[in-house]
Every structure is written in structure tokens, then in C-alpha cells.
Amino acid sequence: MPETLLVLLAGLAAGALNAVGGGGTFVALPALVAAGQSPVxxxxxxxxxxxxxxxxGAWVYRRELAPVGPASTKSLTAxxxxxxxxxxxxxxALPSESFDAAVPWLLAFATVLFAFGGRLSGALRGTLDRPLAPGPRTVLVMQFVLAVYGGYFGGGVGIMMLAVWSVGLGIDSATGNPMRIAQLAAIYxxxxxxxxxxxxxRSSPLVLTTMVAGAVAGGFGGAHLARRLPARLLRAVVLSTAVTMTVLYFLRG
Known part of the structure; x- marks a missing residue:
């Protein structure tokens, strides 16, 4: 029973975090390992x-989805x-040890990119004397790389998406959050x-269904909460989550 309650609470927190700013995998994964599952x-x-x-969460945001730069919503989702x-x-198919060792560094890169993305984007625009304007093919290639990472491990993929969109396309977290959630759903x-x-x-149906129930409730509630947060506060939540995840992953390693 304590393990079931732990998994339920972790599901609630993970679903809410993913809806608000990302980081749900870091909550869900340790809880499932504590419940007796192997890491894989x-x-x-x-x-x-x-x-x-x-x-x-994507359903809550369905009327607020906006294309990411020049790429259409359909092509980005595909x-x-x-x-x-x-x-x-x-x-x-592959051993996870090497990629697991790289995860903290990937998260650190994404955190720095997200924290200073606006300034970097502005500096690049000033250097190039024109706005950054990647074509649809470049946007789709970047999204494909992020999606592969999301399917392989997923920790911080939502934060990475916002970081890449911020630097490459100048999209802030509040504007990009609905599409981020929709793309997370497509990847998952x-x-x-x-x-x-x-x-x-499927070997642990009770654990799995408990986590699912918590994540649904957390995702629905978190999406409603995120819609009411000011852009600056939402950015602070995302950045705090990113820093916390990065530090914890380094400590775990």
C-alpha cells in the first residue's frame, strides 16, 4: 500500500510538472524503481x-496551439x-549505460540554453544583422533529434524543446508551452x-495503472494552472525545475 501511494503521488506530480514546465520523468522514474521495477x-x-x-494537457490547450516557426503543426507532430x-x-536494442552517463550533461546544456536563450538569440541577431530564421527543414530536423531523445529517455525533453525554440525562433515559454505539451504527447x-x-x-499492471491515474489527474490540473501563470512566473518555474533536475542527475551519477 505505501508503494502504491508513492506511485500515485509521483504520477500526480509528474503529470503536473510536464503540464507546467517539464521534468515529470525525473519524478516518475525513481518512484517506479522504488516500487520494484528495473531501471529499463x-x-x-x-x-x-x-x-x-x-x-x-494537450486537450486543455487545443485552441492555443501555434505553429513553431515556419514548420506546420502537422509536420512537426509527424x-x-x-x-x-x-x-x-x-x-x-542498445545498452543504456553510455547514454545514462550523458544525461546530466545534456540537461546542463539545455538548462544553460534555456536560461540565456533570449540573450543569445538577441546577440546572434545583432551579429548577423538580421533575425534568426531557420527554414522548416531545419526546424523539423531539430525536432526529430529532440523526439529521438524523448523516446529513448525523455528526462528534460520538454525543457530542451523550449530552449531550442527560444534560441532558434524567439518563442517564449508561455507561447510555446501549448505546443510543447502537444509534441510531448506525440513523442510518448x-x-x-x-x-x-x-x-x-505490462508485468506490473497495478503499478502502471496507478501511475497512469495520477498522471492524468496531474496533467489535466497542471495544464489549467499553467494557463493562468504569467509568462515570467512560468519561465521561473521551468528554469527552477531544470536546475533542480540537472543537479539531482549529477548527484545521482
């Missing part, structure tokens, strides 16, 4: 569990689905299909 199975289970919460599926295939859906078919995630 916990990784698959956390991805599966966060799908309904991400979909619930790329996220493909990348998420490939990332999930890699986690099932394709990864989940593969994890359900091949991984051992």
Missing part, C-alpha cells in the same frame, strides 16, 4: 504512464511521432506503442 522497465513504464497526462518511436526502439504515444508491445512494463 521503469523508463518504459514512466513513458507509458505520462501519455494520458500529456494528452489531457516528426515527433517518428522520432519518439525510433528513440524507444533504441532503448530496447509512438514510444508507448513500442514499449507496450516489447518491454516488460
Amino acid at each position: 522497465t521503469a523508463n518504459a513504464s514512466s513513458t507509458i504512464a505520462l501519455v494520458p497526462g500529456a494528452v489531457a 516528426v515527433s511521432v517518428l522520432g519518439g518511436g525510433l528513440g524507444a526502439a533504441l532503448v530496447l 504515444v509512438s514510444a508507448t506503442a513500442l514499449f507496450l508491445a516489447i518491454s516488460d512494463a
